[in-house]
Amino acid sequence: MAFLKKIIVSGVIVSVAAVAGFQWWAGRPLTSASAAVIPFAIAPGSGVGGATQQMAVAGVPVNTFLFGVLARVTGKAGQIKAGSYELKPDTSPRRLLTQLVRGEFAQESLTIIEGWTFRQMRQTVDAAPNLKHDTAKLTDQELLAKVAGADAKFDGPEGLFFPDTYLFAKNASDLSIYKQAHEMMMKRLNAAWDKREPGLPYKDPYQALVMASLVEKETGQKGERAMIAGVFVNRLKTGMLLQTDPSVIYGMGPKYDGKIRKKDLETDTPYNTYTRAGLPPTPIALPGVQSLAAALAPAKTEALYFVSRGDGTSHFSVNLNEHNKAVDQYIRSSAGSEKRSNQ
Structure with a gap:
């Protein structure tokens, strides 16, 4: 009986130590504060096993087995979102899992300058290296139809995009930039129109x-x-x-x-x-x-x-x-x- 108690006690101690060790691992940074950012991507349809393998191939120094365990015991194994990410210095496995679940994608930015023509905007978007260029072969009018709808009654795209800095996930479609900029211009224009001074010589x-x-x-x-x-x-x-x-x-x-x-x-x-x-x-x-x-x-x-x-x-x-x-x-x-x- 005494021997059995010893075994049980030993098992409990081992379990507690294992849990403590796992918690320590989950909260410990994967890279040092001075390490370089590591970009990686999770493909659509990837389960937690596929996601951990893709991270490992990209150079993310995470224990694939333990990361899978972490995802499962926290109930988040089925919530990982596909997309482009970055492992930043001092990121722990627990924080990395949060990124993947929340879809905190790697962000790029593109700035459209006030006073540019639409031609200049297209040149800038076309030259952005981290966008997927789905509009490259579209005419201006075809692009406008995709953004504003085929029934929109505009003579052309000039002026219909708000100049600002736009954030996007790496490898996002360039159409997303045009849609954001057009929606923002319509929002700003309509807000100003609603507050317009009376008697202005504009019909619309x-x-x-x-x-x-x-x-x-x-x-x-x-x-x-x-x-x-x-x-x-x-x-x-x-x-x-x-x-x-x-x-x-x-x-x-x-x-x-x-x-x-x-x-x-x-x-x-x-x-x-x-x-x-x-x-x-x-x-x-x-x-x-x-x-x-x-x-x-x-x-x-x-x-x-x-x-x-x-x-x-x-x-x-x-x-x-x-x-x-x-x-x-x-x-x-x-x-x-x-x-x-x-x-």
């Missing part, structure tokens, strides 16, 4: 988006955007031509070589606001949130003209005589200057 949110793109390209000064929008709104209300160079440049396309000449201002295109009244048919760039706000809450001003001072700011005028004096001061007096004015 899309026209407000066109105006926001003009404001975006006309100035890099955040504090001037509402004034620029105010001038353009005043011109639309009084029937004046907008005469904004960025729109002309957009209409020139690849012909633009960095200079606008008199013949360019006289050559009619759908975007030549020197030859055609009203807003251009589509946006000319991707406007940011401040330009959207300016388009829908423009400054209350009597100004009808503005001209660049040459330092990034603008001089605003209420009549042509005042404007011409400003042009003489800031443009014509600068020999060889290639800056133009809104006139």
Whole structure:
């Protein structure tokens, strides 16, 4: 009987030690604080056994047997999500299992800049190394249909994507970036439209988006955007031509070589606001949130003209005589200057 008790006691001690050792292993970092990040991927349909083998092949220094035990005893063996991951320094087996269960995928980022054209956005997305390029062979209109739906009534994709920094899992479809950016633009645009000032000369949110793109390209000064929008709104209300160079440049396309000449201002295109009244048919760039706000809450001003001072700011005028004096001061007096004015 005494011998049996000894065996039982010994068994209990061994069990307790085993549990303690297992708990110690589960909480101990797999790599040191100075170790490099180890990328790995879990394929769709992988069970816990397949997941541990894939991690081992990728170089994750985890005991595959014990990790499987950990997943099973915690009831998480069937909750592991497929995707791309990273093992960061000081990560324990327990924390690693949490990553896999929560789907804490390795994140990449891609930044779309305010004022870019959609062509520039596509070039940036196409060049992103950690995206799956599902849209590479699509035309702009085909891409827009996949993002906005085949029934969406837009003349093209320009302006319909919000400039921001977007996070994505490694090897995610590039379509996910376009969908995020389009949804964000529609959200921002509709929110600004709902709070718009009364009496604006836009028939729908899309026209407000066109105006926001003009404001975006006309100035890099955040504090001037509402004034620029105010001038353009005043011109639309009084029937004046907008005469904004960025729109002309957009209409020139690849012909633009960095200079606008008199013949360019006289050559009619759908975007030549020197030859055609009203807003251009589509946006000319991707406007940011401040330009959207300016388009829908423009400054209350009597100004009808503005001209660049040459330092990034603008001089605003209420009549042509005042404007011409400003042009003489800031443009014509600068020999060889290639800056133009809104006139």
